[in-house]
Amino acid sequence: MVRVTARSHTRQHTTPVQLRRLLFALVATVVVLWLAATAVQRGLQATAGSVRGSTSPAYLDAVQALASLSDADRAAWQSFRSGEALFNGPGQQYQNDITTAGQALERLAALQAAGSANSSLLQTISGQLVTYQSQVEQADVTYQKDIALGSASKRDLGFAHLAYASSAMRARQGGLLASISQLAGPGQQALSSQLASPWTNPVLLMVFIVPALFLIAGIVFAQSLLRRRFNRVLSPPLLLAAALVVVMSAWLAVTAVHADSALAAARTTALPRAAALWQSQTSAVTAEAAALQSGSAGAVSDRASGGLNETATGQADGALEADLASAQDAGGLPLGIPALAIAIAALAGLGLWPRLSEYRGIGDR
């Protein structure tokens, strides 16, 4: 009798303890799932956000400055060779290009950490740009003086000063464009590298799939316990909790795969296309400037040159930006994850708490 009573007491003691432990385990697993899902979601967002907020703009600003300054050199030669310089100096297009390049460099400077190597390089570039502009101004002054002195047919010194300005810009070692290339080249590498961040690897989906599977297994075990001990064939709250785990996992997986796909598109398509377009346009205007400088037949024309095709580069930059924006778009996931996690934990509690209540008042403590 004593033995039977003791066994009965043990059983009464074991079931509520087991229920409490199970409830605690389920809630703890929900917390783990919450943390894991949040980590994956934030990791993806951080990657996309960092690329979109700094690395991509820094690279695009560098290549835009490179192209605009190359075109400024072309435009200045065009103006001098065509005779427009008599009235407009290096010309309106030159001014526009210098303004565009200056704005791009200002934005680039704002993205750099104070005291960084790039910040120091940008100061160098700023000084070089001032030198280049002063050389073009000197060329303009000399050109006007040539004409004022009646030696307009010669104009050797005005052109010589413009050649010095071009040399200061194009010198392979220490030239203005070479300095900006020191930003653009590594910028492209950094961008490509960030787009291939491990956060975009689908294998990392396992970080939240594993706790999700554990949670579902826990819910199944709880349902099994309720069926064995309390003859509850099906607990609606636990069933709903399991369904929400599946919904949460699927939502996160779809978002992660979508972001990964967008970043991959940026890395493999949009970035190479934008880089190639900027490169080809820069090369084209540089070649045209060289031809104008040398006075090659056909290069000296009074027609307005096409210069940079800003529509094409704008579209290429826009495609890259669209991919990055798509990767960064998490929909309602940042709110959905905690909401679902709280709902799952509450439903787990709702499924087990009534059974725990049955033991109250019968000395289960």
Place this chain on the structure above:
Amino acid sequence: MTGNRRVPWPLGAVVLLLAAFVLPGCGGSAQAGTTVTVLGTWTGDEQSGFEAMVSGFEQKYGIHVDYTGTRDSNAVLTSDLEDGNPPDLAVLPTPGQLSQYAAAGTLVPLDGALASVNLASQYGPGWRRLMQEAGPGGARHYYAIIVKAALKSVIWYDPRNLPAPDLAQLTSPDLTWGRLMSLSASLAKGGRTPWCMGFEDSSSSGWPGTDWIEDILLHQSGPGSYDRWIAGTLPWTSAPVEQAWQAFGQIANRSTLVHGGTRAELLTNYGQAGQPMFDSRPGCYLDHEGSFITAFYAQDTLGSAGSDPGAGAHPRPGTDFRFVPFPAPTPAADGAEEVAGDLLGMFRDTPAARKLIAYLTTPQAQEAWIKRAGSGAISVNNQVPLRDYPDPVSEALADNLTHASDVEFDASDSMPQAMENAFYNAVLEYLDRPSQLNAILRGLDQVQKAAY
């Protein structure tokens, strides 16, 4: 009991997961090493030379040297100073700027950094004088060190191409300015263009012409006139200066004497001007350039215009190019040499910057650069053994530099910046419009009055 105390697995997972996120952020970051920032004009091979020079320093002290090289270091330095963010050390483009920065108190005196260095035993008095300037209080202090130097009073030639009688005349100890002009005329008469010239150097174009005028003035009128001219007390319209310009014009403004004519000399880069000297059919035979030009010659090619057996090879010092001193009016005239040097000053007084300054004055630091073949670098530290130079031409240049009885720093570099820039542009104006010399010199007089 034991089972009750065991940590539930979900809690363990939470802890592990948190640890995975938190620990990487808490990882011990590498201790930031001390860095010295240096701004200079050296790029390309010169930059490699400087980096070789400081690599021993970095290894010895574990201090990183962060070097930025640009041809426009002057503009960059000005911008950095305006922003209140200058580099620790900077190569000063000219002694004129050294003087201005020292007087303004922008530069830090190097007396402390050089306290442990016995400069008197390593540098001649003329060189030590060039390292000193008057500070804000008027007292003279060391404000710069000379990292490397160049001898400017030299004329280069290719001994293989110059006709034997002309070669004998050029290399004669009795060479004078008059005989050099006769030699030029003789070569031109024989259908040979005597002089290689190029005045293009991007934003500093025109300076090779100033070197010509300075050398002529120094050797024809002497160091006294030269120093007064630098100090702004000898007008540009004075006879010594005007005669120097005219003597320069006797060569530079005559298309028969200059390779490519006057238009070409305006557009030819100074570093490439000597290439025609090495062609199988030489485009020119004489080149007035500082000793640093050997670094450019080392990049030129031999016989590029013909079928020379050595075509394509780079000119070799001693064999393919040699130099003679710039001639005075008489063989017995003064032995002053025009020189230039890269002056390194300190804008931020840090222990690491002091260490680097002291290190760069040592023979072992200077040897690292001068030993590099084709570098054209010359040390003025007289404890650097001449045998360390990679070729006999560099050795002879170093011998001349360290043992010169009188060294005079490049005049344009020593003038105020406004005067220097005007000088550069005036040379270009003169090449374009030789008939305007008087107007040009009057204009320079106006600048002189305003700049000093």
